Amino acid sequence: MADRSHKIPLFSRYLEGGLSLTERQAVEVHFRVCAVCRQELTWLCQTVDALQELPLETTPVDFMEKLNRRIEREAEPRRLQHPEVRSHPLAVAGNAVPDALPPPSRLGEPLRAILTPWVHHWWRSLCFPLYTKVPIYTGAVVLGLATLLLRASPEKAKATPAPPAPSPLVLSGPMSQGVAGVAGETNQPVDIAVSTTGKLAAPVASLAPPTNTPSVVEALAWRVSGSEPVALCEQVKALAGRMAGVVIVKEEELLLLISLPTRGLSTLRQELTKLGEVSLSEADAAPNAPTTLLQVTFVRQPPIFPPAPERLPSRS
Known part of the structure; x- marks a missing residue:
């Protein structure tokens, strides 16, 4: 077979x-x-x-x-x-x-x-x-x-x-x-x-997704339409909100800058890498600093079809 x-x-x-x-x-x-x-x-x-x-x-x-x-x-x-x-x-x-x-x-x-x-x-x-x-x-x-x-x-x-x-x-x-x-x-x-x-x-x-996170059906719809960075961003924000001491310093369409206790960096990185379509990079920080800045970039998937042209009103 x-x-x-x-x-x-x-x-x-x-x-x-x-x-x-x-x-x-x-x-x-x-x-x-x-x-x-x-x-x-x-x-x-x-x-x-x-x-x-x-x-x-x-x-x-x-x-x-x-x-x-x-x-x-x-x-x-x-x-x-x-x-x-x-x-x-x-x-x-x-x-x-x-x-x-x-x-x-x-x-x-x-x-x-x-x-x-x-x-x-x-x-x-x-x-x-x-x-x-x-x-x-x-x-x-x-x-x-x-x-x-x-x-x-x-x-x-x-x-x-x-x-x-x-x-x-x-x-x-x-x-x-x-x-x-x-x-x-x-x-x-x-x-x-x-x-x-x-x-x-x-x-x-x-x-079945946890509370306050998108459903499987919604996630599938995002994935098919090519707009999943929006969904990923919401997932990351929800995940960060459940961790103590995590603050979102900057938010853009395809980027989040997160400040978090250094001791929790490895845990957050491990969770974020499971999303599969995010890119992580640490900002420069002093050795043994209590907090670290983590930049999360979302990968944009191209849409499957180009936008459909608008239909002109038919002449009567």
């Missing part, structure tokens, strides 16, 4: 309960031996849950198209830098699962043509029924969108260690002993954790 354009429709059909018994068992066997696909399935579940929180009445009509382009732009460098990160092939008794994936002859077609009919079914359960107007087809949605959600979340401002290792994915069982193992693995009965009837695992509730 190294081709991501194959995995997305297959994963979505698995979560929606659209696979046959043989196909579902083969996918579950594959998840037991492939950590890459287990992680991508977890991200996909988080992605769907997060998108379910998007309020349709306040979401621009072109939001999903902008999001697709943002995902593609951010995912391409990652694919070029890490081409070796590939998953195990999906097989049952040495044979590919029949009819589980689009035919190989179609792989050269645009992703829109390949994925649109599959993805339409996937998004049908969401509270965001724009698929009839805006095709959702990007092949980077699993890695790209979930990465954006997690990176944009204000929860990153909390003191947390390095990202945890992927948690084991517990699958349905007991599985049929007639399904052959993959890579020498034997099949054992396992408990259910990922439903195949529409109830998605790994909800984004764990990413």
